[in-house]
Amino acid sequence: ILNVEQSPQSLHVQEGDSTNFTCSFPSSNFYALHWYRWETAKSPEALFVMTLNGDEKKKGRISATLNTKEGYSYLYIKGSQPEDSATYLCAFELYGQNFVFGPGTRLSVLP
Amino acid sequence: SAVISQKPSRDICQRGTSLTIQCQVDSQVTMMFWYRQQPGQSLTLIATANQGSEATYESGFVIDKFPISRPNLTFSTLTVSNMSPEDSSIYLCSVEERQGFANEQFFGPGTRLTVL
Numbered sequence: 001i002l003n004v005e006q007s008p009q010s011l012h013v014q015e016g017d018s019t020n021f022t023c024s025f026p027s028s029n030f031y032a033l034h035w036y037r038w039e040t041a042k043s044p045e046a047l048f049v050m051t052l053n054g055d056e057k058k059k060g061r062i063s064a065t066l067n068t069k070e071g072y073s074y075l076y077i078k079g080s081q082p083e084d085s086a087t088y089l090c091a092f093e094l095y096g097q098n099f100v101f102g103p104g105t106r107l108s109v110l111p
Numbered sequence: 112s113a114v115i116s117q118k119p120s121r122d123i124c125q126r127g128t129s130l131t132i133q134c135q136v137d138s139q140v141t142m143m144f145w146y147r148q149q150p151g152q153s154l155t156l157i158a159t160a161n162q163g164s165e166a167t168y169e170s171g172f173v174i175d176k177f178p179i180s181r182p183n184l185t186f187s188t189l190t191v192s193n194m195s196p197e198d199s200s201i202y203l204c205s206v207e208e209r210q211g212f213a214n215e216q217f218f219g220p221g222t223r224l225t226v227l
């Protein structure tokens with residue numbers, strides 16, 4: 001059974017703070033790692049898909065890195081805003097198989 | 112990317128009843144996926160709905176409990192049968208599209224189910 005872990009489970013930060021959280025996944029049979037942002041009552045929104053060891057992706061104030069050899073990815077948010085409040089999911093994709101999701105990190109940004 | 116809608120967005124149901132969730136996609140897709148997220152748990156795949164054939168269920172999920180229909184390439188339903196409080200979850204449908212080297216999942220907004 002594949003296990004994808006995320007930490008922390010939840011966190012609260014002040015507006016303007018920068019923050020980061022972790023996704024850990026099996027280092028074998030890696031194909032791709034996905035990050036999603038899921039706001040309450042909305043569809044999970046794809047943020048990044050990363051496939052190569054050392055990949056770094058950036059979208060505005062949000063960026064992500066990937067280490068496939070040790071099996072982790074970091075998501076960074078610079079200068080957090082209240083609209084960043086959401087659950088951030090990572091998903092591990094094996095070739096030809098279904099996605100395995102982590103439990104998510106619930107971020108609350110306090111104004 | 113595909114646009115997906117789900118109905119209902121939320122419901123509160125009594126133990127022992129059944130609820131059917133609808134999922135509509137704005138384009139034709141081969142496979143549709145049904146997930147659930149129980150409180151505090153990971154998003155978990157229930158089954159893959161294939162048009163023209165029976166759904167493929169993941170370990171721990173059975174057709175009698177979660178019957179699925181897939182009448183055409185843009186629509187699917189998931190029924191949660193004989194519900195118990197343990198079925199209280201968010202249920203999501205999704206479709207998959209090729210994005211470069213990898214696949215990408217696009218999700219509906221979910222159905223939040225509470226079973227009393």
